[in-house]
Amino acid sequence: MDMSEEVLQQASPGLIPGSGTARAAKPTRLSPSFISWLQAGPMMLVFLAFFLIPLVFVVIVSFWDYNEYQLLPAFSGRGYTDTFEGCIAQLPDLCTIGKTYLMTLKLCFLVWALTLFIGFWVAYFLAFHVKSKTWQMGLSLLCTIPFWTSNVIRMIAWIPLLGRNGLVNSGLVKTGLIHQPLEWLLFSEFSVVLALVHLFTFFMVVPIFNSMVRIDKSLIEAAYDAGATGFQTLVNVVIPLAKPGIVIGSIFVITIVMGDFITIGVMGGQQIAAAGKIIETRVNALQFPAAAANAVILLAITFLIITMMSRIVDIKKEL
Amino acid sequence: MKEGRPRSFYVLAIFFAAYVLFLYGPMIAIYVLSFQGPQGGLTFPMNGVSTFWIAKLFQGTGIVDLGAAFRRSLLLGVIVMIVTVVLSVAAGMAFRRKFKAQSILFYSAIASLIVPSIITSLGISLEFRIIDDLIKAHWNENFETSMGLLTSGLGAHLTWTLPFGLLIMFAIFNRFDPRLEEAARDLGATPWQTFRHVVLPIILPSVIGIGLFGFTLSWDELARSSQAIGAVNTLPLDLQGLTTTVTNPDIYALGTVISAVSFTVISLALGTIHVLNRRQAAKGSDAGKGLV
Numbered sequence: 001m002d003m004s005e006e007v008l009q010q011a012s013p014g015l016i017p018g019s020g021t022a023r024a025a026k027p028t029r030l031s032p033s034f035i036s037w038l039q040a041g042p043m044m045l046v047f048l049a050f051f052l053i054p055l056v057f058v059v060i061v062s063f064w065d066y067n068e069y070q071l072l073p074a075f076s077g078r079g080y081t082d083t084f085e086g087c088i089a090q091l092p093d094l095c096t097i098g099k100t101y102l103m104t105l106k107l108c109f110l111v112w113a114l115t116l117f118i119g120f121w122v123a124y125f126l127a128f129h130v131k132s133k134t135w136q137m138g139l140s141l142l143c144t145i146p147f148w149t150s151n152v153i154r155m156i157a158w159i160p161l162l163g164r165n166g167l168v169n170s171g172l173v174k175t176g177l178i179h180q181p182l183e184w185l186l187f188s189e190f191s192v193v194l195a196l197v198h199l200f201t202f203f204m205v206v207p208i209f210n211s212m213v214r215i216d217k218s219l220i221e222a223a224y225d226a227g228a229t230g231f232q233t234l235v236n237v238v239i240p241l242a243k244p245g246i247v248i249g250s251i252f253v254i255t256i257v258m259g260d261f262i263t264i265g266v267m268g269g270q271q272i273a274a275a276g277k278i279i280e281t282r283v284n285a286l287q288f289p290a291a292a293a294n295a296v297i298l299l300a301i302t303f304l305i306i307t308m309m310s311r312i313v314d315i316k317k318e319l
Numbered sequence: 320m321k322e323g324r325p326r327s328f329y330v331l332a333i334f335f336a337a338y339v340l341f342l343y344g345p346m347i348a349i350y351v352l353s354f355q356g357p358q359g360g361l362t363f364p365m366n367g368v369s370t371f372w373i374a375k376l377f378q379g380t381g382i383v384d385l386g387a388a389f390r391r392s393l394l395l396g397v398i399v400m401i402v403t404v405v406l407s408v409a410a411g412m413a414f415r416r417k418f419k420a421q422s423i424l425f426y427s428a429i430a431s432l433i434v435p436s437i438i439t440s441l442g443i444s445l446e447f448r449i450i451d452d453l454i455k456a457h458w459n460e461n462f463e464t465s466m467g468l469l470t471s472g473l474g475a476h477l478t479w480t481l482p483f484g485l486l487i488m489f490a491i492f493n494r495f496d497p498r499l500e501e502a503a504r505d506l507g508a509t510p511w512q513t514f515r516h517v518v519l520p521i522i523l524p525s526v527i528g529i530g531l532f533g534f535t536l537s538w539d540e541l542a543r544s545s546q547a548i549g550a551v552n553t554l555p556l557d558l559q560g561l562t563t564t565v566t567n568p569d570i571y572a573l574g575t576v577i578s579a580v581s582f583t584v585i586s587l588a589l590g591t592i593h594v595l596n597r598r599q600a601a602k603g604s605d606a607g608k609g610l611v
Contacts, residue, residue: 150581152539153346160345256435261542283444295442
């Protein structure tokens with residue numbers, strides 16, 4: 001319906017056949033709060049049905065009992081006791097779950113440090129050195145496009161490069177630097193960290209870039225005029241003002257790596273144990289309460305990390 | 320600061336170029352390798368050039384029923400896209416006024432984004448299992464399952480796409496001039512007319528961006544689908560299943576086909592956004608350009 005029809009409709013409803021029946025009834029004024037509910041309600045319902053209630057079920061089921069093939073809805077701490085099995089008996093050695101979390105935290109730290117370093121300088125380049133808006137848009141888009149493509153493909157893309165007969169190994173052998181192909185390039189901790197950095201640096205670049213473009217350029221000139229060196233300006237002006245972006249990016253990367261089981265599975269050759277991987281293994285064994293107990297533990301640790309980080313910055317203010 | 324570019328520019332430009340190469344290099348390698356000759360293996364050098372492996376995918380003689388998984392992923396992606404756009408725009412409008420439960424919805428969205436996917440996925444699968452058990456116990460003993468692509472699968476994907484949609488809407492309305500709506504109201508437009516003829520045309524490019532996020536995030540989604548999709552697999556799940564068993568380039572061919580769909584959708588969306596922006600610039604209003 002174009003504008004003229006719209007006006008016509010207003011003047012004399014019912015003149016245009018077939019239209020207006022839906023709104024023909026005298027519109028009763030809806031209260032603003034009711035309209036808000038109508039607008040926000042559907043999304044709230046989706047989160048309720050597919051996020052909040054499922055989380056409650058995870059907590060409830062973590063306290064249920066189980067046997068080889070089914071859930072038994074009776075209170076039991078077995079999910080947790082199975083998970084922490086041997087943790088006290090094996091002291092001072094770490095039990096399985098302890099080792100697994102240590103490994104997860106190690107991967108987490110490595111990936112966080114690398115994505116932060118790369119993400120910071122990429123964002124810095126885009127925000128401060130690329131002057132033309134068009135170039136800024138274009139180059140940002142260049143960094144974003146891989147984010148819209150499949151993660152698994154971006155993982156398996158490393159196989160032809162890092163495999164035993166891959167480009168890197170054959171290149172190194174040809175130049176005589178090594179005589180045997182390196183085994184640790186693929187299906188190792190190295191390849192897991194590499195793939196995670198490859199996949200998720202984007203989550204660092206975007207928030208840091210957002211913080212940086214908001215920095216008033218005259219502040220940097222003022223620092224320069226006041227005799228600050230480039231390094232002093234970076235440490236005392238740019239980094240403090242980019243802190244919100246750094247924290248938000250860090251929260252993203254850390255929570256993704258904490259719960260990851262796909263990258264660690266594919267790139268680790270299904271050999272590396274990690275927090276998310278235990279949950280998957282337990283589900284595959286149909287031990288749902290144990291899986292749920294592990295999920296609760298993972299959730300608690302993730303929540304702890306986020307609370308510590310959000311002490312530094314108010315997320316809501318930064319959006 | 321006008322004496323040419325500082326040395327740091329060149330250092331960082333090289334760093335940036337290296338990052339882009341790091342981003343794209345490996346992907347390009349597998350796109351090339353998917354055109355291996357029939358005798359070709361998983362790594363370079365190329366053993367002839369052919370479309371043998373891509374053709375093999377579509378013949379259905381390969382390892383997975385590509386066609387069925389492809390259609391399922393496409394169907395789910397399109398539905399997720401539509402639902403994400405509609406719910407995000409509606410909720411974005413709601414956030415322009417204060418309303419009760421505002422912060423509950425906001426924090427639900429943020430939490431849904433950062434709670435590890437495996438936990439959400441496990442929760443949805445437990446929820447549906449318990450619903451199934453209830454139905455079997457009280458109504459119908461022969462009931463199979465309520466889990467499926469368009470029930471639990473759709474819900475799982477929405478918990479991932481809706482937060483992005485909502486955050487993009489926040490960004491849009493942060494820059495939106497509410498005087499345009501006031502003007503429309505003063506001219507006697509109904510709320511729906513104001514939305515349809517004033518607000519929507521202005522935010523349309525960004526709304527297409529939300530659609531792009533909705534589709535591509537769903538099309539490539541893996542972690543949340545893993546436990547919640549039910550008996551059938553989506554295309555990324557099939558691909559992941561192949562990583563442990565396959566020794567032929569068909570895995571690269573499948574990767575190339577999935578990426579081709581992603582790139583088609585991305586270019587369509589970006590092209591549309593570009594055209595709409597140009598039209599807005601050319602035919603848009605003169606609001607804010609003087610005559611206060």
